[in-house]
Amino acid sequence: MSDLRVRFAPSPTGYLHIGGARTALFNYLLAKKQGGTYVLRIEDTDVARSTQESVDAILDAMEWLGLSCDEGPFYQSERFDLYKQKVEQLLQEGKAYRCYCTQEELDAKREAAMKEGRKPKYDGTCRNRSDQPDMPNVIRFKLPEDKEETTFVDKIKGAITVRHEELDDLVIARTDGTPTYNLVVVIDDAEMGINLVIRGDDHVNNTPRQILLYEALGYPVPEFAHVPMILGSDKKRLSKRHGATSVMAYQEMGYLPEAMVNYLVRLGWSFGDEEIFSMDDLIEKFSIENVGRSAGVFNPEKLLWLNSHYIKTGDAVRLAELLKPFLASKGISTEDGPNLVAAVKSLQERASTLIEMAEGAAFYFVDSVSYEEKAQSKFLRPEQKPVFETLLAELEKCPEFIEDQLESAFAKIMEVTELKFGKIAQPLRVALTGGTASPSIYEVLQVLGKDRSLSRIKQAIDSL
RNA sequence: GUCCCUAUCGUCUAGCCUGGCCCAGGACACCGGCCUUUCACGCCGGCGACGGGGGUUCGAAUCCCCCUGGGGACGCCA
Numbered sequence: 032m033s034d035l036r037v038r039f040a041p042s043p044t045g046y047l048h049i050g051g052a053r054t055a056l057f058n059y060l061l062a063k064k065q066g067g068t069y070v071l072r073i074e075d076t077d078v079a080r081s082t083q084e085s086v087d088a089i090l091d092a093m094e095w096l097g098l099s100c101d102e103g104p105f106y107q108s109e110r111f112d113l114y115k116q117k118v119e120q121l122l123q124e125g126k127a128y129r130c131y132c133t134q135e136e137l138d139a140k141r142e143a144a145m146k147e148g149r150k151p152k153y154d155g156t157c158r159n160r161s162d163q164p165d166m167p168n169v170i171r172f173k174l175p176e177d178k179e180e181t182t183f184v185d186k187i188k189g190a191i192t193v194r195h196e197e198l199d200d201l202v203i204a205r206t207d208g209t210p211t212y213n214l215v216v217v218i219d220d221a222e223m224g225i226n227l228v229i230r231g232d233d234h235v236n237n238t239p240r241q242i243l244l245y246e247a248l249g250y251p252v253p254e255f256a257h258v259p260m261i262l263g264s265d266k267k268r269l270s271k272r273h274g275a276t277s278v279m280a281y282q283e284m285g286y287l288p289e290a291m292v293n294y295l296v297r298l299g300w301s302f303g304d305e306e307i308f309s310m311d312d313l314i315e316k317f318s319i320e321n322v323g324r325s326a327g328v329f330n331p332e333k334l335l336w337l338n339s340h341y342i343k344t345g346d347a348v349r350l351a352e353l354l355k356p357f358l359a360s361k362g363i364s365t366e367d368g369p370n371l372v373a374a375v376k377s378l379q380e381r382a383s384t385l386i387e388m389a390e391g392a393a394f395y396f397v398d399s400v401s402y403e404e405k406a407q408s409k410f411l412r413p414e415q416k417p418v419f420e421t422l423l424a425e426l427e428k429c430p431e432f433i434e435d436q437l438e439s440a441f442a443k444i445m446e447v448t449e450l451k452f453g454k455i456a457q458p459l460r461v462a463l464t465g466g467t468a469s470p471s472i473y474e475v476l477q478v479l480g481k482d483r484s485l486s487r488i489k490q491a492i493d494s495l
Numbered sequence: 496g497u498c499c500c501u502a503u504c505g506u507c508u509a510g511c512c513u514g515g516c517c518c519a520g521g522a523c524a525c526c527g528g529c530c531u532u533u534c535a536c537g538c539c540g541g542c543g544a545c546g547g548g549g550g551u552u553c554g555a556a557u558c559c560c561c562c563u564g565g566g567g568a569c570g571c572c573a
Contacts, residue, residue, distance in 0.1 A: 040573090041573090042572080042573045044572080044573080074573060076572095076573080077572060077573070080572075080573090130571095134571070137570090137571085138570095141569090141570085144496090144497095144569095145496065145497090145569090146496085147496085148496040148497070149496075149497070150496080150497040150498065150569065151496095151497085151569060152497095152569070169571055185500095188499095188500065188501090191499070191500080192499090193498075193499070194498085196498095197497080197498050197499085197569085199569090201570095202570085202571050204571085205571040206571060207571085209571090211570090211571070211572085211573090212572070212573045213573090216573085231567095232500075232501095232566080232567065233566095233567055233568070233573095234567095234568090234573090235499060235500065235567070235568075236498080236499060236500090236567070236568040236569075237568080237573095239499095257500085259500090259501080259566085260566065260567070262565090262566075264505095264506080266565060266566075267566090268566080268567085294507095297507065297508080297522090298507065298508095299507085299508095300508095301507080301508055301509070303509065303521085304508090304509065304520075304521040304522075305521090305522095306507095306508095306521080306522050306523090323507095323508080324500080324501065324502095325500085325501045325502065325565090325566085326500095326501075326565080326566055326567085327506085327507065327508090328505095328506055328507075329506095329507095330506050330507060330523070330524085332506080332523060332524055333506075333507065333522080333523045333524080334523095335523090336522090336523055336524085337523090339536095343536075378535095379536095380535065380536045380537090381534060381535040381536070382535090391534090451532090452532050453531095453532045453533085454532090455532080456532035456533070457532070457533060459532090460532080460533060460534095461533095464533095466533090466534090467533055467534075468533055468534035468535080469533070469534070470533095470534085470535090471531095471532070471533085471534095472532060472533085473532095
């Protein structure tokens with residue numbers, strides 16, 4: 032056990048995306064590895080944009096990935112009293128002040144600053160005003176004047192220093208009185224005892240001002256570890272136009288959670304030359320020290336490769352369960368068809384996703400085979416009739432459809448027809464599956480079973 | 496624009512801290528071959544990188560500086 036306390040704090044304004052999932056995973060892994068605590072906190076201070084739907088979507092995705100939290104989920108929307116009290120405290124201590132500048136004024140100043148090539152930041156207009164007019168106002172945190180710069184040692188990036196002249200007095204409470212992100216994140220992390228903040232790279236710039244807030248509020252400052260961003264193939268920030276960015280979209284596309292976890296962890300982290308990691312491996316091997324410092328490009332092809340790996344090596348019974356919804360959505364019922372687990376086994380090394388597997392499995396469960404046009408014209412020709420009849424007769428004699436019996440049956444068939452195996456197998460494959468690509472003929476025969484196989488051969492003969 | 500971060504094959508990365516074992520290793524993708532009853536799997540092989548320039552050193556992917564590229568931040572979003 033250790034006293035490590037980490038957290039993942041998504042804002043519920045949409046689904047859980049790839050980047051967030053990776054951040055959550057890193058937090059989770061480190062907590063598990065060190066016997067620490069992983070806290071989940073929903074950052075819903077922006078009431079207008081936060082939705083229950085998003086909260087549910089995020090929770091679902093976390094569950095799918097297997098990232099269960101030790102504490103939470105906590106909701107910031109339920110903690111406004113605490114924040115209000117802290118704002119009041121800062122106001123009383125003279126560490127914050129009311130600002131009456133309007134949105135329009137600020138926008139204009141910001142634009143002007145940008146245009147003049149200056150860093151757009153609040154000019155402190157209301158900082159020293161002594162009156163307290165009865166007008167709408169926000170509350171700003173007064174940048175401490177006793178220090179020139181703030182430095183922190185990031186666990187991933189190393190020492191980072193920001194000069195205070197780059198900072199300004201940030202808004203900690205909006206006109207409507209609700210607190211803003213930089214304030215609540217500090218209060219919550221402190222109150223929840225978080226001692227290592229692992230979050231996205233995009234927060235590096237916020238960190239110095241948050242440290243100042245920790246100090247102003249009398250909290251101990253935690254450690255920080257900023258993980259690099261995930262980019263799209265064009266090196267731009269990953270977004271929808273690069274393809275699916277929602278974790279759950281990958282579930283819908285037939286990906287396995289262990290593939291997603293494995294992919295995500297290897298994007299920006301490595302352990303020698305190893306590529307394949309189970310969750311248990313990761314809990315044992317993960318470390319912040321081995322997290323890279325630069326942004327990485329999301330590579331769907333590698334994810335797909337991992338997915339095919341996990342399908343190939345996965346437990347067929349479990350895969351069969353996972354496959355059912357995909358079959359159902361194709362209108363395929365497995366009720367009184369062949370054994371689904373056997374069907375899955377025959378497809379494991381030829382499907383990269385559950386969707387592909389469902390497509391590949393469809394023929395097993397249809398009532399009557401429909402032939403692909405090309406396959407039919409090439410392999411189901413009238414002159415094949417004797418071959419099919421021999422097939423039917425010999426297979427009929429086969430007491431059980433198991434490997435060695437099928438083999439001897441085929442030896443006989445090859446003898447009678449004087450044809451090579453391939454000349455028999457391919458037409459039979461079309462008769463059995465409707466197409467030219469499928470698991471091996473013996474497997475298909477076995478999975479289908481004797482009755483179904485024979486009736487499909489008869490169907491083929493009738494079609495000639 | 497300003498500030499912060501960052502820089503090894505197309506992509507993810509090992510190596511960098513503690514210079515020589517690296518004319519740079521692995522993986523995905525791609526190409527070729529083998530295997531084979533189809534499709535796949537698998538196996539073997541190939542292609543392919545230290546961004547540029549200066550230093551330091553007997554020696555630099557590794558240390559220092561500059562440039563360039565890329566990303567991020569600059570909100571009454573988080």
